[in-house]
Amino acid sequence: MIRVVLPFHLRNLARVGEEVQVEVAEPITVGAVLDALEVKYPALRGTIRDHETLKRRPFIRFFACREDMSLEPVDTPLPEEVVNGEEPFLVVGAMAGG
Amino acid sequence: MSSVRVLVGTKKGAFLLTSDGKRKNWKVSGPHFAGWEIYHLKGSPADPNRIYASQSSGWFGQIIQRSDDGGKTWNTPGSSAEELKGPEGFPKGESNKFVYEGKVGTHKWYDGTQHPWEFKRIWHLEPSLTDPNTAYAGAEDAAIFKTTDGGKSWKELPGLRNAKSALWQPGAGGMAVHTILLDPKNKNRIYVAISAAGAFRTDDGGKTWKPINRGLKSQFELPDPDAEVGHCVHRIALHPSKPDVLFMQKHWDVLRTDNSGDKWTEVSGNLPSDFGFPIDVHAHEPETIYVVPITSDSLHYPPEGKLRVYRSKSGGNEWEPLTKGLPQKDCYVNVLRDAMAVDSLESCGVYFGTTGGQVYCSADNGDSWNAIMHDLPPVYSVEVQVLK
Numbered sequence: 001m002i003r004v005v006l007p008f009h010l011r012n013l014a015r016v017g018e019e020v021q022v023e024v025a026e027p028i029t030v031g032a033v034l035d036a037l038e039v040k041y042p043a044l045r046g047t048i049r050d051h052e053t054l055k056r057r058p059f060i061r062f063f064a065c066r067e068d069m070s071l072e073p074v075d076t077p078l079p080e081e082v083v084n085g086e087e088p089f090l091v092v093g094a095m096a097g098g
Numbered sequence: 099m100s101s102v103r104v105l106v107g108t109k110k111g112a113f114l115l116t117s118d119g120k121r122k123n124w125k126v127s128g129p130h131f132a133g134w135e136i137y138h139l140k141g142s143p144a145d146p147n148r149i150y151a152s153q154s155s156g157w158f159g160q161i162i163q164r165s166d167d168g169g170k171t172w173n174t175p176g177s178s179a180e181e182l183k184g185p186e187g188f189p190k191g192e193s194n195k196f197v198y199e200g201k202v203g204t205h206k207w208y209d210g211t212q213h214p215w216e217f218k219r220i221w222h223l224e225p226s227l228t229d230p231n232t233a234y235a236g237a238e239d240a241a242i243f244k245t246t247d248g249g250k251s252w253k254e255l256p257g258l259r260n261a262k263s264a265l266w267q268p269g270a271g272g273m274a275v276h277t278i279l280l281d282p283k284n285k286n287r288i289y290v291a292i293s294a295a296g297a298f299r300t301d302d303g304g305k306t307w308k309p310i311n312r313g314l315k316s317q318f319e320l321p322d323p324d325a326e327v328g329h330c331v332h333r334i335a336l337h338p339s340k341p342d343v344l345f346m347q348k349h350w351d352v353l354r355t356d357n358s359g360d361k362w363t364e365v366s367g368n369l370p371s372d373f374g375f376p377i378d379v380h381a382h383e384p385e386t387i388y389v390v391p392i393t394s395d396s397l398h399y400p401p402e403g404k405l406r407v408y409r410s411k412s413g414g415n416e417w418e419p420l421t422k423g424l425p426q427k428d429c430y431v432n433v434l435r436d437a438m439a440v441d442s443l444e445s446c447g448v449y450f451g452t453t454g455g456q457v458y459c460s461a462d463n464g465d466s467w468n469a470i471m472h473d474l475p476p477v478y479s480v481e482v483q484v485l486k
Contacts, residue, residue: 007157008133009133009134009155009157009158010158012131012132013158013161013174042177042192043161043174043177045177045192045194045195046159046160046192046194046195047158047159047161047194048158051192051195051197052197057157057158057159059156059157060157060158093157093158094157
């Protein structure tokens with residue numbers, strides 16, 4: 001199971017706690033985790049990435065093991081620590097200034 | 099005794115205010131969807147417990163929420179795993195998916211070049227007068243969408259964007275369908291208004307649309323005195339008993355038409371400023387209308403710092419200030435276009451919300467006012483339901 005941490009507003013929308021777990025078939029990539037997340041929590045479709053293009057929404061960032069994976073190709077494999085459940089995959093709302 | 103429920107959309111959530119028919123003591127429910135922008139909520143005239151809400155965020159996009167119990171609980175229609183799994187698998191519908199039909203096309207951009215349509219959010223939701231599962235949604239960038247399955251899925255009525263849309267241009271607030279009026283006497287007739295494109299009408303249920311802007315003067319924005327589109331219409335309103343008569347608050351000017359928009363006439367009369375955003379019609383007097391004058395397009399607050407609703411009982415031209423209970427000094431709030439509503443109780447209630455977070459109610463046709471909320475986030479929209 002892959003652990004996923006969601007930002008506050010998406011937790012409320014999906015009616016879940018801070019962290020959820022999703023089952024992901026290998027290879028375990030950013031895209032595969034997002035696919036599984038949206039299947040399990042359909043209310044999140046369109047909130048993290050665009051419905052049609054599947055591009056990441058501009059103010060959403062992805063982190064794994066303290067590394068920003070937002071700009072990596074979606075088929076990039078996630079680190080072993082995320083795959084084996086030691087570390088969560090983080091979906092983060094970018095901070096806004098002002 | 100009848101009661102009322104006021105639906106308030108704000109920059110940081112939705113609030114439901116309820117009272118009995120006296121409209122003196124209020125109960126507050128909310129914030130619902132705390133932290134999200136709620137551009138608009140509106141109840142179904144056919145089933146008052148059915149309420150649609152537009153929830154959006156610069157981070158997470160557009161969500162449509164629906165309540166079937168008068169706002170006690172909410173759900174994102176069509177977004178349960180079961181509902182989304184069609185016969186061939188996932189997915190079959192998404193309540194928050196608004197996709198322009200066909201070729202996306204372009205509209206006029208701020209610099210005069212053409213710019214592709216980009217969906218941003220839903221500004222306004224207009225439930226059908228007869229069917230709780232049917233509703234219309236006004237979008238930014240400007241388009242109208244329709245659901246017939248209670249908000250589970252939305253489909254654009256693309257004919258609207260065939261009405262000279264290459265000449266439509268965003269105003270400072272964007273380019274959105276912010277007003278949708280359903281003709282209660284003609285189910286095929288719908289009016290919409292768009293900033294900054296103008297007013298439009300369909301007579302065939304949304305297949306084809308035509309601009310209805312003759313008589314509008316926008317000399318500073320549109321040098322062509324006969325410009326068919328491009329006008330910054332802020333709001334239009336009608337009375338159900340006379341749906342061919344429309345009233346308009348434009349960027350500047352208050353106008354009326356007596357022939358369904360074929361020709362407009364200015365009725366600003368003695369208003370202290372004819373700039374403003376909302377306009378509404380008394381529930382029982384089709385020629386009694388309300389506006390909130392704002393100083394100018396550069397100064398979005400009331401003239402002289404006095405918050406005054408102006409009422410005309412003659413369908414325009416002759417206006418009287420309504421001030422009792424409203425701040426008459428040092429007031430620098432704005433009242434946005436979707437933030438005024440009237441109820442249908444015998445003594446007509448008039449409501450409006452401000453960017454300062456106040457919601458005002460008059461239970462006596464506007465003669466006197468009380469602030470029923472003082473400290474909400476900036477108010478985007480106000481609607482009211484009368485519950486039997």
